[in-house]
Amino acid sequence: MEHIVNMKSLTTEEMMKIIELAREMKADGIRKLDRTYYVSNLFFEPSTRTKSSFEMAERRLGMEVIPFAPESSSTLKGESLYDTVKTFEAIGLDLVVIRHPRDKYYEQLVDHMDIPLINGGDGSGQHPTQSLLDIFTIYEHFGQFEGLNVTIAGDISHSRVAKSNAESLKRLGANVTFVCPEEWAGEFDYTTDLDAQIENCDVLMLLRVQHERHDGEGLAFSKWEYHRQFGLTLERAERLQKHAIIMHPAPVNRGVEIADELIESPQSKILTQVENGVYVRAAIIKLLLKGRNE
Structure with a gap:
């Protein structure tokens, strides 16, 4: 692995290698690297x-x-992302993490970089480290992926999480179903009927309504109506299988995608996902730096 920019660039073997290292780190602790490395997190969107x-x-x-x-950077003076990254590379950075509002921003960079790049999210494109921590969380609970029924519900077309997980989970053997309003389906096959999926899913992954990516277009229905049609209500939660888990990449719009009372319920893995993100990202960094030095 030279870079982590999208899930298509990772083989299933590489995904599992990251997960296994993250599991070791969670069990035994994150040990310091063999020397001091320098990193910068270039986030051009809130996080x-x-x-x-x-x-x-x-x-x-x-x-x-x-x-x-x-x-407070020179990007305000018109400096390009490419020149910003090459500047950090020149001053001695060993690795860079970037989040950027432009889809596939990394395509202009990866062939011209001498240090690893981790994509922390590109527009409505990909979010590979979120997908990997989601995979880790599912694997930690079920111990496998083959045959699991994963329902992803929400703002599909604007979600880099949905796109990343669709790629990875299907390749790992899970069955993935998308539930959303018709106008938010994007490129995916979908259903608008969450109730038809709720009793059979092993994983219910809810997605935030991404108002900031709707180009000023508001919801065609109220927040209450969205919750009633596409959210995890208390009534729907009662119909989940006992072993099923609830996931959300967060931030959560309480009472919209999910009832407030369910966020920290026994079946919820939302805070576990946050915790697992540290171990997954540490594993990715260690593997990228190790690969660079071999």
């Missing part, structure tokens, strides 16, 4: 979980984190 868990993983690995704030 709580992804950015902070990357920083936690980096610091627990013993890395030096070089600060970056787009509002």
Whole structure:
């Protein structure tokens, strides 16, 4: 692995290698790397979980984190993303993490970089580290993927999480069904009937309504109506199989995608996903740096 930019670039063997290393780290602790490495997290979109868990993983690995704030960088003077990245490479960075609002921003970079790039999310494109932590969370609970019924419900067309997980989970042997309003289906086959899926799914993954990517178009229905049609209500939760798990990449719109009372329920893995993000991202960083030095 030279870079982690989308799930298509990873084989199933590489996915499982990351998961197994993350499991070891969760069980035995994250050990510091063999020397000091330098990293920067270039986030051009808001982030709580992804950015902070990357920083936690980096610091627990013993890395030096070089600060970056787009509002005080030369990007405000017109500097391109390419030149920003090459600048960081020139001053001695060993690895860079980027989140950017432009889909596939990484295509102009990867063939011209001498250090690994991790995609922390590109527009409505891909979010590979979120997919990998989701996979880890599912594997931690079920011990396998083959034949699992995964229902992903919400704002599918704007979700890089949905696109990344559709790619990875299907290749690992899971059955993936999308549930959403017709106007949010994008490229995927879908159903609008969540009730028809609720009793058979092993994993119910809910997605945030991404208002910021709707180009000013509002919902065709109220938040209450969305919750009634496409959200995990208390009534729907009672129909879940006892072994089923509830997931959400967060941030959560409480009472919209999921009833407030269910976020920390026994079947919810939402906070476990956040915790697992640290171990998965630490595993990815360690494998990328190891591959670079071999």
